[in-house]
Amino acid sequence: MKKILLTGDRPSGKLHLGHYVGSLQNRVKMQADYDSYIMIADVQALTDNFENPDIVQQSIYELAYDYLAIGIDPSIATIYIQSQIPEVAELTIYLMNLVTLSRLERNPTVKAELAQKGMTESIPVGFLCYPISQAADITAFGAEVIPVGEDQQPMIEQTNEIVRRFNRIYNTNILKECQAHIGINGRLPGIDGKNKASKSLGNAIFLSDEPAVVKEKVMSMFTDPNHLKVSDKGKVEGNVVFTYLDIFHQDKEEIADLKDGYRQGGVGDVSLKQMLCKDLDGLLAPIRERRAALSRAHIREILIDGTTRAQKKAQEMMQAVRNAMGINYFG
Amino acid sequence: MKKILLTGDRPSGKLHLGHYVGSLQNRVKMQADYDSYIMIADVQALTDNFENPDIVQQSIYELAYDYLAIGIDPSIATIYIQSQIPEVAELTIYLMNLVTLSRLERNPTVKAELAQKGMTESIPVGFLCYPISQAADITAFGAEVIPVGEDQQPMIEQTNEIVRRFNRIYNTNILKECQAHIGINGRLPGIDGKNKASKSLGNAIFLSDEPAVVKEKVMSMFTDPNHLKVSDKGKVEGNVVFTYLDIFHQDKEEIADLKDGYRQGGVGDVSLKQMLCKDLDGLLAPIRERRAALSRAHIREILIDGTTRAQKKAQEMMQAVRNAMGINYFG
Numbered sequence: 142m143k144k145i146l147l148t149g150d151r152p153s154g155k156l157h158l159g160h161y162v163g164s165l166q167n168r169v170k171m172q173a174d175y176d177s178y179i180m181i182a183d184v185q186a187l188t189d190n191f192e193n194p195d196i197v198q199q200s201i202y203e204l205a206y207d208y209l210a211i212g213i214d215p216s217i218a219t220i221y222i223q224s225q226i227p228e229v230a231e232l233t234i235y236l237m238n239l240v241t242l243s244r245l246e247r248n249p250t251v252k253a254e255l256a257q258k259g260m261t262e263s264i265p266v267g268f269l270c271y272p273i274s275q276a277a278d279i280t281a282f283g284a285e286v287i288p289v290g291e292d293q294q295p296m297i298e299q300t301n302e303i304v305r306r307f308n309r310i311y312n313t314n315i316l317k318e319c320q321a322h323i324g325i326n327g328r329l330p331g332i333d334g335k336n337k338a339s340k341s342l343g344n345a346i347f348l349s350d351e352p353a354v355v356k357e358k359v360m361s362m363f364t365d366p367n368h369l370k371v372s373d374k375g376k377v378e379g380n381v382v383f384t385y386l387d388i389f390h391q392d393k394e395e396i397a398d399l400k401d402g403y404r405q406g407g408v409g410d411v412s413l414k415q416m417l418c419k420d421l422d423g424l425l426a427p428i429r430e431r432r433a434a435l436s437r438a439h440i441r442e443i444l445i446d447g448t449t450r451a452q453k454k455a456q457e458m459m460q461a462v463r464n465a466m467g468i469n470y471f472g
Numbered sequence: 473m474k475k476i477l478l479t480g481d482r483p484s485g486k487l488h489l490g491h492y493v494g495s496l497q498n499r500v501k502m503q504a505d506y507d508s509y510i511m512i513a514d515v516q517a518l519t520d521n522f523e524n525p526d527i528v529q530q531s532i533y534e535l536a537y538d539y540l541a542i543g544i545d546p547s548i549a550t551i552y553i554q555s556q557i558p559e560v561a562e563l564t565i566y567l568m569n570l571v572t573l574s575r576l577e578r579n580p581t582v583k584a585e586l587a588q589k590g591m592t593e594s595i596p597v598g599f600l601c602y603p604i605s606q607a608a609d610i611t612a613f614g615a616e617v618i619p620v621g622e623d624q625q626p627m628i629e630q631t632n633e634i635v636r637r638f639n640r641i642y643n644t645n646i647l648k649e650c651q652a653h654i655g656i657n658g659r660l661p662g663i664d665g666k667n668k669a670s671k672s673l674g675n676a677i678f679l680s681d682e683p684a685v686v687k688e689k690v691m692s693m694f695t696d697p698n699h700l701k702v703s704d705k706g707k708v709e710g711n712v713v714f715t716y717l718d719i720f721h722q723d724k725e726e727i728a729d730l731k732d733g734y735r736q737g738g739v740g741d742v743s744l745k746q747m748l749c750k751d752l753d754g755l756l757a758p759i760r761e762r763r764a765a766l767s768r769a770h771i772r773e774i775l776i777d778g779t780t781r782a783q784k785k786a787q788e789m790m791q792a793v794r795n796a797m798g799i800n801y802f803g
Contacts, residue, residue, distance in 0.1 A: 187566070187797075197798075201801065225802065231561040234515065234564060237598035238522040239522065239598075240597050242600055263574065266569075266573055266576060266604065267565065267568035267569035267570075268569070270597060273597065441802075467529045468518075470529070470532065470553060
C-alpha cells in the first residue's frame with residue numbers, strides 16, 4: 142500500500158511560479174508514488190480572512206483550476222475542500238486538550254507569522270490554534286509524508302508531539318507520526334528582486350497569466366541596474382533573470398556560458414529576457430491548454446468526488462478516535 | 473413558539489443536593505415553559521479530564537439516571553450528549569476566529585477556574601477555549617435562556633459578544649443573543665460547613681444516596697461546636713443543619729421558632745437532624761422511586777432519541793451558518 146501524502150494551499154488567490162517551483166511541480170511528480178490528498182484549506186484561510194470570506198470562496202475554484210492545469214490527476218490524487226469535512230473540526234477540538242497555551246506560543250512558525258502580521262495580544266484564537274488544526278488535517282487521513290518548506294518544519298514536530306501524546310494517553314496507535322518532505326528548490330524571488338514572489342506584493346507571474354502578461358512581467362524584471370548598455374559588464378548575482386533562467390532553462394551549460402558573457406560584457410538584458418519568455422512559455426503553454434479544456438461544472442464534480450472520498454477516510458479515522466477515547470457511546 | 477433554554481452538566485460524577493438546589497429543581501420547574509435542551513457536556517468534561525475519559529464515560533449514565541429521577545421529562549426536554557453532535561465542534565472552530573487570545577484570558581470565569589486549578593502557562597488550549605465552545609453550544613440550538621450561577625455571567629456576556637461579532641461580519645441575524653437566568657437559591661454548603669457541597673471534597677449528599685447514607689451524613693453535619701448539651705445556647709449562623717432546614721423544610725415559621733429555641737438553649741442537635749432527615753427523605757424518596765423504575769436500556773433509548781433531535785436542530789443551524797459565511801459550496 143502506498144503511503145499517504147498530504148499537502149494543500151490556502152485559497153487566498155491564484156497560484157504563481159513561486160508556488161510551482163516551491164511545491165506544485167513536486168506534487169505532480171510525487172502523485173504516482175503516494176496516495177495523495179490535496180487540501181484546499183479554506184478553514185485555515187478563514188483564520189486570517191474571516192472578515193473576507195468572499196476572497197476564500199472565489200479562490201477555491203481558482204485553486205482547483207490551477208491544480209488540474211498543472212497536471213494533478215484527480216483519478217490518482219484526492220482534491221478536497223477542508224471545510225466540507227467537519228470530522229477534522231471535531232478532531233481538532235479533542236487535540237486542543239493535548240496542547241498547552243505556552244507550547245503553542247513557543248511554536249517558531251506561529252511566532253514568525255505573528256511578527257509578520259503585527260499581531261500579539263490581538264491574535265484571534267483560531268489563528269493561534271492553527272498548528273493544532275493542521276495536526277488534525279494530517280492525522281485525520283493518516284498522512285505520513287508532508288511536503289513543506291523548511292520554515293514549516295516546526296509544525297510537523299508539533300503534530301508528532303500531539304500524535305505521541307494522544308496515542309500514549311488513549312493507549313492506542315491509531316494516529317500516525319508524519320515526516321516533513323522538504324523540497325529541493327528554495328524560494329523563487331519576485332520580478333522586483335526584492336522579496337519572494339507573492340500575490341500581495343504584485344511581483345509574481347501567475348500560472349494563469351496570458352503570454353502577453355508574462356512577457357510584460359519578464360521585460361520589467363530586475364537585472365543589474367548598472368548594466369545599461371549591452372557592452373557593459375554586468376552582475377549575475379541578484380539578477381532575477383538569471384535566477385529564473387537557472388530554474389527554468391533546461392540547458393544548464395548554455396546558462397553558464399551566458400553568465401560568463403554577461404559578466405565580461407556583451408550580453409544584453411533583452412535577449413536574456415526573450416530567452417526566459419520562451420522557457421516560461423514552454424512551461425505555461427501546456428498548463429494553459431489544460432486549463433482551457435476545463436469547465437467549472439467539471440471542476441465542481443471533481444471537488445465533490447474528492448471531498449466525498451476524503452470525508453470517508455476522515456470518518457473512519459474519527460470513528461477510531463472516538464473508540465480510542467471511549468466516547469463512542471451508541472456505536 | 474416557546475423560547476429555547478439550554479442547560480447541562482459536565483459528566484464527572486453523580487449529582488448531589490448542591491446541584492439540586494442550585495439548578496436541577498429550577499430545571500424541572502421550567503421544563504414546561506421552555507423548549508429545554510439539557511446537555512451532557514462530555515466534550516467540556518474532557519477539557520480537564522482528557523487523561524481520564526473513563527470517568528466521563530461512566531458519568532454519562534449516572535447523569536441521565538439523575539435527570540430522569542428528579543423528574544426531567546424526556547418527552548418535553550431534549551437530553552443529549554455533546555460529543556455526539558460534531559456540528560458544535562465545527563461551529564466552535566469558526567467562532568474561534570472571532571475571539572482574541574487576550575479577550576479569552578480576561579474572562580473572569582476562566583481566570584477564576586485557572587487560579588482554582590493552579591494552571592497558568594500549562595493551561596491546555598482546549599480548557600482555555602471552553603467559553604468559545606460554550607458559545608457554540610448555546611448558539612447551535614438558538615438558545616435564548618441560560619440558567620446559570622452568578623459566577624457564570626461573564627460566559628454569557630462573552631457568548632453575546634461573539635454573537636454580535638458573527639452577525640455583523642457575516643451580515644446576518646441567525647445567531648441569537650442569550651440571557652442568563654440566575655437562580656434564586658445560592659450555593660449549598662457541604663455537610664462540613666467549610667465549603668460548598670462538592671463531590672471531590674466528600675461533603676455532599678448525593679441524589680442517589682440510600683436513606684441510611686443520608687442519615688449518616690446528616691448526623692455528621694457541622695452544627696455549633698460549642699453546643700455540647702441540649703441546654704447550651706447555640707449558634708444558628710454557620711450551623712449547616714439550619715442552613716439545610718431553611719432550604720428543605722416547608723414550614724418556615726417552625727424553623728424560625730426552632731432557631732429562637734436553639735439560641736436560648738433547649739433545642740438538641742439530634743432532634744434537628746432527625747427533622748432534616750425526614751425532610752430530605754420527603755425529597756429523595758420519589759427520586760429514588762423513579763430511579764428504581766429506570767433501566768439502562770431505556771435510558772440509552774432516551775439519550776439516542778434526544779441526541780438525534782438535538783443534532784437535527786444543530787444541523788439546521790450549521791447549514792445557516794455555512795450559508796452566511798459563504799462556505800456552503802456544494803449546497
